[in-house]
Amino acid sequence: MKKKMNGMPVTREENFPEWYQQVVKSADLAENSCTRGCMVIKPWGYGIWENIQKNLDEMFKDTGHVNAYFPLLMPMSFLEKEAEFVDGFAKECAVVTHHRLEGDGEGGLKPAGKLEEPYIIRPTSEAIIGDSYSRWVQSYRDLPILINQWANVMRWEMRTRLFLRTSEFLWQEGHTAHAYKEEAQEETMKMLDVYETFVKEYLAIPVIPGQKTPDEKFPGAVDTFTIEAMMQDCKAVQAGTSHFLGQNFAKAYDISFQDHKGQEQHAWTTSWGVSTRLVGALIMTHSDDDGLLLPPKIAPQHIVIQPIIQKEEQRWDVLSYCENLKSMLKGLRLGDVKVRTYIDDRDIQTGHKSWDNIKKGVPIRLEVGMKEVQQDTVCVKRRDQGPKEKMLVDKEEFAGMAEGILKEMQENLYQRALEFREANTHEIDDLDMFVELYSEGHHGGFAVVPWCEEAIDHQVLSDLKVTPRCIPFNQEGVEGKKCIFTGKDATHKVIFAKAY
Amino acid sequence: MKKKMNGMPVTREENFPEWYQQVVKSADLAENSCTRGCMVIKPWGYGIWENIQKNLDEMFKDTGHVNAYFPLLMPMSFLEKEAEFVDGFAKECAVVTHHRLEGDGEGGLKPAGKLEEPYIIRPTSEAIIGDSYSRWVQSYRDLPILINQWANVMRWEMRTRLFLRTSEFLWQEGHTAHAYKEEAQEETMKMLDVYETFVKEYLAIPVIPGQKTPDEKFPGAVDTFTIEAMMQDCKAVQAGTSHFLGQNFAKAYDISFQDHKGQEQHAWTTSWGVSTRLVGALIMTHSDDDGLLLPPKIAPQHIVIQPIIQKEEQRWDVLSYCENLKSMLKGLRLGDVKVRTYIDDRDIQTGHKSWDNIKKGVPIRLEVGMKEVQQDTVCVKRRDQGPKEKMLVDKEEFAGMAEGILKEMQENLYQRALEFREANTHEIDDLDMFVELYSEGHHGGFAVVPWCEEAIDHQVLSDLKVTPRCIPFNQEGVEGKKCIFTGKDATHKVIFAKAY
Structure with a gap:
């Protein structure tokens, strides 16, 4: 079999895990760091996460939530208070035992200033947030509390994979407290629904919402709900979870209140989260043997303009045409997302530049050389078509059709993923x-x-x-x-x- | 002296540090947590930080920067590589020495899984980012790198104060690498300029930009630049810093590249940051003996509508009038900031509600009772005027004047702070x-x-x-x-x- 010259060095069929690593690497999304199991999220990968944050955050606010921030560290004893919870997380906690460094007498450093009680880095924040809520909640008037936190968390994983399983990861964790059981249950389902909508509409990933079986529940939860997605290797990714915690955490951390009748009650709580793992799911759902393929609604950039300058004297004409084209595309929208265009004027060979942008999954590439300048056209290439397929269109005409192409691409990706899942169910x-x-x-x-x-x-x-x-x-x-x-x-x- | 009934329990003049704590507490901005020296940033306080983030982030992007994310933990040995740097931070590092917990045989937990090399929680990321850049940079073509990170950092402080000095704090840290010394110097000054503009225009805090004397430089920097603000107690707050690091960190972490002529060179780097400390500076610059006072451009909410319902049968009329008023105010803008309005329909006593919103520093309060409904008016109260001053205006008229009031308030706050500083210089x-x-x-x-x-x-x-x-x-x-x-x-x- 002839190896492809410019796509991924292995295909999905040949070696899916290796293909995944190559897509991440060639799109410059992330890499391993010198800290065991922790990744560096590079600008293109972080750009995807920023778009996830921005759009989800708006949906959280539209459903009445506000953001807050709780400490990274919690006293070790906090973990002990909920029995299932400690079993779930004690095995993978980063433990802080000292608060300074001093010389070790051999030119190096050693830990010093031993703490009376060790702290652990949050693996999730039910405990530390529960502790706060116990102080905030006195009366039914203090409820509901509808708070979300964007944060880093740490679970010491032995086998890691970029985005999918890393010791440190970024996520959001919603933590709500309610006076009524039914209200907390409703919240749990509402947030699962927000996740389902977001993942479908922005990430173009079809998901099956449902309830976890008892053995797969979150430690300490009464019910865990999930949205499950199918990757192109037919394996599943849990794309988001929403937990009804009953009164378990309220009892463990003493979140109680006086109800209308003056009776002391424990609150009903929920928690729900999605993480940078979504970026992994995004990659494995849509990308192909040429590299990353991004649904336009979540792409850091939508359109890249690639000037092709064959002679130095063409530079000004080509670049000013590109600038003009870019400004024509300003103001385009894909639903509530602004269409983002950039000019890739790096001084590198055209083929190399094109492949770079293919591998990064930029939805639309526009090539502009002297021919296009003279004819007032652009050469349009779509990431969801073969790298050689192209369309020469009038510049004005392209400006009129760009939104439609992006919309179609977004819908096609969802449809294709849905058909794949149905064929494999x-x-x-x-x-x-x-x-x-x-x-x-x-x-x-x-x-x-x-x-x-x-x-x-x-x-x-x-x-x-x-x-x-x-x-x-x-x-x-x-x-x-x-x-x-x-x-x-x-x-x-x-x-x-x-x-x- | 007669104590004020509803403002802060102490005035600025009586006890400024105590007044500060009371403003933070009564505006529900933040509180101490069970983790030594770490705070919980509550929704109203975090809303201010979100606005700081949003607007600064846009300014960073407009000046060509992108965001990325680097690990929270770094191997202890990373700190050793730059001599001044280790002196600057070794005394206040949280050290991770274990990666799990196990039973201590007495029903509690103890650290287990000792690490071969301890990790430290980043006090700042020059070291861990320098390590990445050393891999990313090979040729002059890889430069400049213009990256910013929004993150939490930790410096084990012995004496802490909410927002101003906490062991964990939130910040942004820009880290750039350049092929030319002049370019790095220009970047250093450009970002100082971004900070100055932002702090003046959004936080309404006048600052003096300048260079730190050698004893006050960032550990490892060649030059540190700062913007300095004066608080109402005449003390200074360093509101942002930008460091020209020369080749010090490039040499320590081996960030080197081949220049145009094929010569191996060390890169020139910069770093720059602002933190949640800005919220502390904001409070101490503008707030008064009634509580928090916020410049409108950074306020989480601009206008609060307070329905006053004296009889149950008025409820529908009053609330629907409020809803109507709120929708009339939709679309108002203060520069690039959308004017945010909310209805405070909590079922509590009117005076208590008013004081709550005064203490939170909401710029404009609108009271709506049956009288206003019948006359098609609103009762307008401005946070920068006395709590009893009010203005009865036509509803339509208010919609036309709201932007102007907010703009004036923003400008007045800046002017007042500037005059205070000048009078005390x-x-x-x-x-x-x-x-x-x-x-x-x-x-x-x-x-x-x-x-x-x-x-x-x-x-x-x-x-x-x-x-x-x-x-x-x-x-x-x-x-x-x-x-x-x-x-x-x-x-x-x-x-x-x-x-x-």
């Missing part, structure tokens, strides 16, 4: 078919399976490395079916998959 | 006057003093707890003067003050 009613689907290194996609709770620890699941992804809200057709693992009456349909 | 030509200015607990304001470098360690400065704030760019009139500390020929005019 199987209704499975017996265990043999289930085993076959995931055996011999097959990733198998999503299996929709009749299930009962006793199946949770079934050996076949750990053998195959398959996990329940969610109990989808759509439970049509479960009646009368038998659980494929236990043979007992199925209580639910559950979606299974191998997962990141 | 003294040209001092002899040591006795200098000593008198700062003796017996006087804060004395800014002293502009003829100075020479040999004066740096003069005993009188540490006795009086006065520090050189900067060598202002305006050096007019230094010729022929004698340094007030040494009696030798003055080389510069330096501004001195007590400082936060």
Whole structure:
């Protein structure tokens, strides 16, 4: 097989994990750092995260939330207060034990100033926020509290992968407290809905919303809800979660209030989060063997203008034409997103420049040489078409059609991902078919399976490395079916998959 | 003296530090947490920080910068590479020595999984970013790098004060690398200029830009530039700094490149930052004995509508009038800032509600009761006027004048702060006057003093707890003067003050 000259050194089919690393690298999204398991998010990758932040933040505010900031460190004893919580996080905590450094007598440094009680770096902030809420909440009038935090968190991971699993990652964590159980439950579902809408509309990733089975819940939660996405290797990514915490954390951290009748009550709390992991899901959903492919609504830049200067005396004509073109495109919009255009005037070879921008996933490339200047045209190349496909159009005409191209590209990407998922989702009613689907290194996609709770620890699941992804809200057709693992009456349909 | 019923429990004159704490508390901006020296930034305080972020970030992007994210932790050995740098920060580092917790056998937890090399939480990121740049930069074509990071950092402070000095704080740190010395110097000055413009135009704080004296430089910098502001107690706050790092960090972290001629060169780097400390400066510049007073351009909300419902049957009329008023105010702007209006319909007593909004510094309060509904008017109260001053105006008329009021308020606050600073700035030509200015607990304001470098360690400065704030760019009139500390020929005019 002839290797492609300029795309990824390996294809998705040849080696998906290696392809993923290459896409991240060649699009200059992120890289490993000298700190174990922690990544550097480079400007192009951070640009995607900024767009995720900006748009999600607006949706949070539109649903009545405000932002705040809580400490990075918490006393070790905070973790002990909720039993499931400590089990969930104690194994992967970064622990601060000293507060200064001093000379070690050999020209180096050593930790000094030992702390009386160690601190841990937040792996998530239920504990430290719960502690604050316990002081803020006295009366039903102080509720609800609807707060979100944008922050870094740390979970000491042994096997890491850029964006998908890193020891430090960036995320948002919503933490709300309510006087009524139903209100907290409603909040939990509302935020799951916000995530579903955002991920579909901005990231063009189709997701299945549902509830986690008891073994996959967040430590300390009563119910965990999730949106599950399918990657191009048929494995699943949990793209966002929303937890109804009941009164568990309110009891552990003493968030209580006087109700209307003067009775002391514990509050009902929720938490919900998405992280830089979404960038990983974005890459694995849309990118191709040429590199990164970005849905326009989330791309850091939408249109790159590439001047082609063959002789020095053409420079001024070509560059001023490009500037003019750029200003013509100002003010274009893709829904609520401003269309961003830049001129790539780096002094490098044209083919190299084009491939650079292909690998970065810029949705539209415009080439402008003397021919285009003289004819008042642009040469248009779309990232969702082959690298050689092009369209020569009138400059004015392009300005009129750019919004439409971007919109179409956004919709096509969603549609393509949806079709892929549907083609790789199987209704499975017996265990043999289930085993076959995931055996011999097959990733198998999503299996929709009749299930009962006793199946949770079934050996076949750990053998195959398959996990329940969610109990989808759509439970049509479960009646009368038998659980494929236990043979007992199925209580639910559950979606299974191998997962990141 | 009769105590005020509803403003701050102490006045600025009675006890400025206590007044400051009370303003922060009563405006619900922030509070201390269970983590030593770390604060919780509450929604109203974080809203101010978000506006700082948003507007500064735009200015950074307009000057060609992009954002990225680097790890929170760095190997301890990173700190050792730059000698001044390690001296500057080793004494206040949070040190991570373990990566998990396990049971201590007595029902509690203890640190486990000792790390081979400890990590420190970034006190600033020159080291970890320098390490990345050393890999990114090979050729002059890779330069300049113009990157900013929004992040949390940690310096273990023994004496902390909300916003002004906390162990963890939020900030932005720009880190740039250049092929040419002049270009890096120009960048240093450009960013100082961005800070000066931002702080003046958005925070309405007048500042004096200048260079730090050698003893006050950033550890490892060649030159540090600063903008210095005067608080209402006449003490100084360093509101932002921009450092020309020369080749010091490039040499320490090996950021080198091949120039046009194929010669290996070290890059020239800069760094620059502002932090949540700006919120402290904002409070101490403008607030009064009634509480927080915010320049409209940085206020989380500009206009609060307070419905006054005296009888239950008026509720619908009053609230729908308020909603209508709110929608009339939609689309108003204050420069590039959208005017934000909210309805405070909490079910609490009117006087209490008014004082709440006064203490939070909402620029304009609108009271709407049945009288206003019937007359189609609003009762307008401005935060920069006394709490009882009011103006009854036609509803339509108010919509037409709101932008003007906010603009005037923004300008007045700046003007008032400038006049205060000018009234408390003294040209001092002899040591006795200098000593008198700062003796017996006087804060004395800014002293502009003829100075020479040999004066740096003069005993009188540490006795009086006065520090050189900067060598202002305006050096007019230094010729022929004698340094007030040494009696030798003055080389510069330096501004001195007590400082936060």
